[in-house]
Amino acid sequence: MGDLTKNTPFYNFAKGLLPIIFKPLYFYKVKNKNSLPQGQGCVVCCNHISMKDPVFLGLAQKRMIRYMAKSELFQNKFVSKIISALGAFPIQRGKHDEGAINLAEEYLKQGAVVGIFIEGTRSTFPNPNLRLYKEIRKRNIPTLF
Secondary structure, eight states: OOOTTSOOHHHHHHHHHHHHHHHHHOOOOOOSTTOSOTTSOEEEEEOOOSTTHHHHHHHHOSSOEEEEEEGGGGSSHHHHHHHHHTTOEEEOTTSOOHHHHHHHHHHHHTTOEEEEETTSSOOSSOOOOHHHHHHHHHTTOOEEO
């Protein structure tokens, strides 16, 4: 797996390019930019309102965020290569995907940041997945909401 605490080269490329595109198009301000704990794994949970959410969240933090992404996104080989290079990994929604949970746990043990859109889908009205939240809390994983 390599060093999961380091950004991939493609992630660094995207992190350099995307602000050039996004800053003129979208007004956004980052608060608490250094709020992620350094030197340890943690989970970042947020609402998922737009397809741009992972981009903005990634731009807002220095550390690479390894997102759980719906497995359907990985069916297209081109999209799969891009999002995998950006650190995403698949999870099967609507099932207890033990493989994805174990992978996330391994990332956390190695000190990586795992991103979860807690609702499990894009939504204009927050409806957190309480089962997932309880699982995260039960395992005593540092979590930012």
